[in-house]
Amino acid sequence: LAAPTLAVAADAPPIGLPSWNDGEAKSAIIDFVTRVTTEGGPDYVAEADRIAVFDNDGTLWSEQPMYFQGMFINDRVKAMAPDHPEWKDKEPFASLLKGDMAGVAAAGEKGLVELAMATHAGMTTDDFTKIVKDWYASAKHPRFDRPYNEITFQPMREVLDYLRENGFKTYIVSGGGIEFMRPMTEQMYGIPPEQVVGSTITTKYELQGDTPVLMREPKVDFIDDGPGKPVGINKFIGRRPIFAAGNSDGDYEMLRWVTSGSGPSFGMIVHHTDGEREWAYDRQSHVGKLDKAMNEAEQRKWLLVDMKVDWNKVYAFDK
Amino acid sequence: LAAPTLAVAADAPPIGLPSWNDGEAKSAIIDFVTRVTTEGGPDYVAEADRIAVFDNDGTLWSEQPMYFQGMFINDRVKAMAPDHPEWKDKEPFASLLKGDMAGVAAAGEKGLVELAMATHAGMTTDDFTKIVKDWYASAKHPRFDRPYNEITFQPMREVLDYLRENGFKTYIVSGGGIEFMRPMTEQMYGIPPEQVVGSTITTKYELQGDTPVLMREPKVDFIDDGPGKPVGINKFIGRRPIFAAGNSDGDYEMLRWVTSGSGPSFGMIVHHTDGEREWAYDRQSHVGKLDKAMNEAEQRKWLLVDMKVDWNKVYAFDK
Ligand SMILES: [Ca+2]
Ligand SMILES: [Ca+2]
Structure with missing residues (x-):
């Protein structure tokens, strides 16, 4: 597993995925990144086109007992x-x-x-x-009694870092409210507000006295979920990403869109299999239902990450 | 005018605004950039917050005889x-x-x-x-018989370069169609597709056979003009820019929004005063009408650029 260092600039700190156990999942991520960053190689992708998109709820942080x-x-x-x-x-x-x-x-x-x-x-x-x-x-999470920014998945934060160190631009593409995420994504994930795509309500420009404000109106503008995710990606980013991570059928169309480009691409699904450290759920869950996307993962060559097996840590505070 | 070099990283190439004549306009731009990039100074702005937004039609390229x-x-x-x-x-x-x-x-x-x-x-x-x-x-422009990417304003391209060399992230915020601009903005202005905000029609995710596509529908999604510009900025960028450039009343609300933040900010208006090299028009024009924004420029401390006086070149091909 020395390959990734080849792809890292000489002056960058050594990068790894320490919270990932050695195995197929970790190797698949590293192999893909190595391929698209190997200059002169058949799968090389110019840095500007290294766009990676991540679902948030259930992919970068937990979504139980509710969003x-x-x-x-x-x-x-x-x-x-x-x-x-x-x-x-x-x-x-x-x-x-x-x-x-x-x-x-x-x-x-x-x-x-x-x-x-x-x-x-x-x-x-x-x-x-x-x-x-x-x-x-x-606010504190009811199960862990910790602030919500700590209920983020350490292995996924490492993937974000690893991709960025390899020239990727990382985005969130979430069904969640865009302005509920933006105040915290930089601190939680190193993702600035302008790289957060999400659901929106309309806003209206108004003057309060002589001061312009944007008033938030009780009207849905855009739902960034399911087939809305490729729509949101096209609208906000304007080019097709080459890496997508999700955890539910709400990411199915995004995974299809990202892995249907003409060049190399990578799709991954976080499968919630760890009822002890986190939660275990998939086909029957009303939050983060994962059924169709799991059925097609093999056919579509999407990596199915087994949280229990592939991650030696879920949260940074795990021993 | 040696000041700007102070703000430029030691290893950056020497930057200037060669197509700008010496004078108040050029000095105002350089002074602002110097102030917000002077570490320890009272107006210093962290690099992540150095967001600059540019109208396109009439600001970065011409808009005559029609858009x-x-x-x-x-x-x-x-x-x-x-x-x-x-x-x-x-x-x-x-x-x-x-x-x-x-x-x-x-x-x-x-x-x-x-x-x-x-x-x-x-x-x-x-x-x-x-x-x-x-x-x-x-396609070629009817007056100049040159491709449209050459009908861009050389002084404004220099402003874009100058801002980027000083850590700014440059965006287009235009009433034009987002997907009409994105294929060319990188080449024309050094602005990648994901930094282009514009008007949109709706798109719909569909399968053609087993291939996902986004179909463009004949339905307006968002008009990024007038009061829509601050709305678009908030939706796509998610933070308030500190620099805005426009040329018409369609930029009025954007200029107000950008120059109403709590920190230092800069608003500029390109005034089309050069009927020989370009076109001369303002209050009475049905394209790029500039009336209200010009009336308030002094009160709001927006820089009114006199194209004829302030620019020694309009297009790169000008002698
Ligand atoms: Ca999810
Ligand atoms: Ca304009």
Whole structure:
């Protein structure tokens, strides 16, 4: 496994994937990166075209017991409740405030959108960014009692670093809200805001007095999930990536798009197989359902990462 | 004017703005860049936050006798006409095919949208990119009889280079079609596709046989003009730029947004004052109308560049 050092600039620090166990998965990643960075080789890819895209929930950080943005919504509804006495009698707010998550779920997608809009719209972009930052600074994951930025996958952070050291530009392409991610992706993953693609609500330019602001409106602009992911990639990035990582059927179309280009490409799926250190789920899960993409992984030559087997650490704080 | 070299890394080539005449405009640009790159100085801006945004039409290249994307539409309707015999009797296609531009104009905005959709939608993104590249390779500007990539403003290309040499990330933020620009911006301006923000039509992920494609649909997704520019900046870039250049009232809100941040910022307007080397127009023009933004330039401390006075070259081919 000395190959990767060939691809690394002479003055770069030695790079590896220390949280990955030796095996097929680790070798496949290193082999691909080595091939596309070997000048004069048949699979060489110019640096400008080394675009890598990563799903976020379940791929770069956990998504249990619910999407972390759902935890944010939960906390925000509670924090905002004193200013909204009407929520006591209005579903799904009433159920949420009583901690009755089954009651929240009963309100269906329409109810979830209402909760999302109540907590994500009606303020300026600057104000929302501050709310998000404050939440990240104070909220803790219920199982691990640690801030959410620590519930990120150390092996995937190493993949991000490794790709960047090899001239890749790394992007997040997530179904999550773009402005829920951007305040933290630089710190968590070394990914700047302009390299975060996600779902958006509309914003509107307005003057507050003589000061221009962007007001967040309760209206969906773009859903960056499933077939929306290649659409978002094309819209925001404008060229076809050569590396994609996901964990669910919501990444299926992105994986297809990225691995259908004319040159070399790499698709990988994080399979949640570790019920002890993290969670184990796939075909039957209502969060991060992985079924069709797993069925086709072999045919499409996508790497199926077995979290339990391939990772010697899940989180940085794991012993 | 030796100051700028202070701000440039020791190993960088000497940078200047040779196509700019010495004077207030050139000094203002250099002074701003020097201030925000002087470490320890009161106006120092971290490199990651040095985002610069440029309008395209009339700011980086000419926009007369019509927007160049209009020339593309014109050429494409003619090229496609043999496959569309019905256009002979259908406005605004019929007028365009007869070269009757007044007839085209009579169809109003609705007619222009029809022309745009007929030439921009109904094919895959890959096919459209090829069409655009072929057009750039063959089309010539009617006045100069040169390819459109040469009808770019040499002084502005120098500003782009100068900013990048000083750690800025340069973006286009244009009302033009994003996929009409992306195939050429790297070559014309050194700006990669992922740093081009523009107007978009919707695309749809589909399978052609077993091959995923993105089909371009005849439906407006986003208009990146006027108040849409700060919206597009926020959506695509996710942080507030500190440098903005435009040439018309369509850039007014972008200039306001960029120059309303809490730190140092710079706004500039290219004023088309040179009827000999280029074109002279402002308040009364239906292309690139510059009225409100010019009225407020002094109050807002935006630099008003006088093309005739401040530029010793307009195009690279000028003597
Ligand atoms: Ca996911
Ligand atoms: Ca313009």
